[in-house]
Amino acid sequence: MATTFFSPPLTPLVVLRNADILAPSRIGLRDIVISGESIIALLPAGSKLSGLEMEEIDAAGQLVCPGFVDNHVHTLGGGGGLGFSSRAPEIQASQLARAGITTVIGMLGFDATSKSMAALVSKTKGLREDGLSAYCLTGTTLEHPVPTLTGQIRTDIAFVDEIIGVGELSISELGYGYDSFGKGAQYVAEAAVAGLLAGRLSRKAGYCCLQVPPYLSQVLKPMFEVVDRTGIPITQFIPSHVNQTDGYMEDAIAWGLKGGWVDIGANYSPENNYSRATLPHRAYTRLREAGVPADRILISSDGNGAPPKEERGENKPKVANYMPMRALHAAWRRIVCEEEVDVSAALAAVTSNVARATGLAHKGELAPGKDADLLVLNQDLELVHVIARGRPFVANGQPVRRGMFDGTLISELS
Template sequence: MLTLIRGAQVLAPESLGVQDVLVAGATIVAIGPDLSLAGNVEIDEIDGTGCYLTPGLVDTLTHITGGGGEGGFNTRTPAMELSDAVRGGVTTVTGVLGTDSVSRTLPDLLAKAAGLEADGLTVVCHTGSYHVPIKTLMGSIQQDLMLVERFVGVGEVAIADHRGSQPHWRELARIGAEARTGGLLSGKAGIVSVHVGEGKDGLDLLFAVAEHSSVPLSQYYPTHMNRSTVLLDQGVRFVAGGGYIDLTASHTPEILAAGEVKCASALKYLLDQGADENRITFSTDGHASLPHFNEAGVLESLKVGSMASMHEEFRDAVMEDGVSLTAALKAVTANPASVLKLDRKGRIAQGLDADLLLLDQKSLEIRRVMARGQWAMIDGQVVLKGMFEAR
């Protein structure tokens, strides 16, 4: 089956104007005005008039096996289902471990990733978790990156957080150096995803690594950077030093009341401060716990990260905060694909993977989702679900 999407305004993420896009199998094979095919070939032809055609969203932080547990075993959050990603327009996810690396394990992470990919998503993973020394599968970071195809980086390693291992900058330098070498030798990103907590030290450890070692800032990829405007200001400095930073789309009223900046507004703030729009990303933190601790460190509430949050914050950035459509779309497509070194993702071009969204031009609501050439949502209804999901 060939799929021909006609008459949509293509955002690649840069605007290509109104074009037709032809998909064969899982690949974009042609882009142009008024495409036609001769012969007796069956074609699924879709009218994209009134819609934007964009790349599928690329999520760099997803707790696909669930997370949490900060309030005891009954607060371990549930694993992600395929339809959770589809509803949010997410076609590529990055599976990670977080606070819990005892009951949550790397073998389970890889098994869940393989299952989601068999169902239709694209899934990569990071080795390790919050904790230092890094727990690996094959014995070292370098071996995990070189010998386990699905591992593309390390993390999310926690700094400035009471739940982390309180690492020294020298330990972070060693982690970064080993990940860098593993990435170079395997042709992968080798990035170190860094969970930044609410501690006052913020990114100080990462700046110390850059100052005292040969490991560059660009080796590290700090997330949850919208915890405060103080941290956002550090993020401007980090981006100027050549790194990427990530904003968390999932939030709760309690977290926002404590000083976190809404993701969409944080993007506007960063751009107004002169940060490079090509080095800022959004992630969902999907299925992570979203705990709120009081000043004494006591857990007061806990909710779950949403896979729909990244699309919601992209939409709000454009429609409420006045961010340009291209800059906002880059943050959820091309930029995260660049961080992960996924060259076939995050853009629309001939020869790239057919991960596509049709968005209503007026509301930016998702009308259709295509993952690896297969329709996963049609007219707002999920049609691609996991093995054990209700149909």
């Protein structure tokens, strides 16, 4: 099948037959009926739908689950810490789709010198035009106040459809610690309140994604104080990649036990040059064994970021450590296959939990009225088909739909 980047008219109905559904809860064999970009019915398997024009996909023997919702992606490209050439390129739509990610939340991160909110919102709109679901956060990691599109956090969230929160934001405006000569934690609390109020007005979560310094003894502790002193709901914050160090994991356990979200970074692992990190699938088990409820745990990729490799020693050349999108699926699969966690519980961490944490009510579940974002998996939990907003992006493991320039890039580079 030829790859396409335009939007052909959708077949009136698409029916996935005999789908063994993980919604993410296990609901068994159904026929999933898709109209346009939405799921309209989950019918008993083998239901008669005569007299209607439809495309049928046989999913017998395969599992069908919601498309992944990745809450932490540097869609414009992260990096920039090792010269201009280390600025990672913009993400391409089929990079996300072939990793099973049908909904993406982008953010600027550390480099707000060469990248801007205007570019981030434009990229988000572009991914939507390409056929995915895309959102973004306002702000950057190390500037207090953060750069915005409209001049304020609250007007960005209230009036710009794509912007659903603020972050990723560090407590210090100066660097990788908590010491600040500015407002520090006070500013983080102000940013979170701006998000909360604008979110209520515009029916969004308006949450605050936190960048937490993992190597210092304070780790998440100032945020407990912010929550206790201000009364801001703990669920307004998403601390990112909690498995970076043991100290951060300990604080994340306390945070999760207090009712907060904890977000495991799928790319943070000794296998990806983070020597002090806990493997993502082990981190999931460690959180659960410590009593953190399964419905508080999220996993994200921090994908398309490219921080300098954590090298020690004088003579090693400094290189960027690219964060691939496929790490999200790999981490989830290892939670099921190596940690022997129930497949539905593990799926929630990349689907329904993320949709709840980020306020995306149409995402993360397979049910009538939800968006038609679906993954078809084989019994080894490998991706077979990916459907985003009712359109196939991957069929039989191969990309069949791409963004406007993905195909051009492939041919120009090969």
